Amino acid sequence: MKKSIIIWSTAIILVIIAVYVTGSYNAKSNIAIDPPPQNQQPEQTTPTPTPSPTTAGNSNDPENQQEQAKTNLMEDYDFELEDLNGKKVALSEQKGKKVFLNFWATWCPPCKAEMPDIEKLYQETKDSGLVILAVNVGEDKKTVQDFITKNKYNFPVLLDVKGEISQLYQVTGIPTSYFINTNGFLDDGATGAIPFESMKDFVNNLE
DSSP, X not given: OHHHHHHHHHHHXXXXXXXXXXXXXXXXXXXXXXXXXXXXXXXXXXXXOOOOSSOOTTOOOHHHHHHHHHOOHHHHTOOEEEETTXXXXXXXXXXXXXXXXXXXXXXXXXXXXXXHHHHHHHHHHTTTTEEEEEEEESOOHHHHHHHHHHHTOOSOEEEETTSHHHHHTTOOSSSEEEEEOTTSOEEEEEESOOOHHHHHHHHHTOO
């Protein structure tokens, strides 16, 4: 009898701890994205539609289309961040161009996995009307600069040191990508590493 009570008590305590840890993680991720403990690495998942401050333009839902039509990211969700050269870059400055907006971090394995494809896309499209903005979340300039230099990447990188812009864009997991059309509206988005061909499809579907 005593043994049964001990087993059940232990089980209840474990459940309470699990709920607390899960709740703490979710609450934390809604504010900023922190590197995981060394023994816990983020998993790479299949890209899925991501939460966004506006509705994807390709949606067939009339209500979603109405919401998309009245919310312009370049106007209502504009931001200004510094790049690695100290130059301030604003999203609104890209009006009239297609924008691939990507949120990432140097400690994130899925982010690092898709970086070569982002570089490849940049090299193929740098003379076109596509703008790639890779927003690093929560890391200092030196950490980011060392990573970019080591891997010989050339695409534009912006620094969201305090995680304020990732919070504005409802980023709860990285990498997260948004594809914005020339009028400033969100056309599509995904959470998870995106294969190169899928990146090209997203970009080609932009107007």
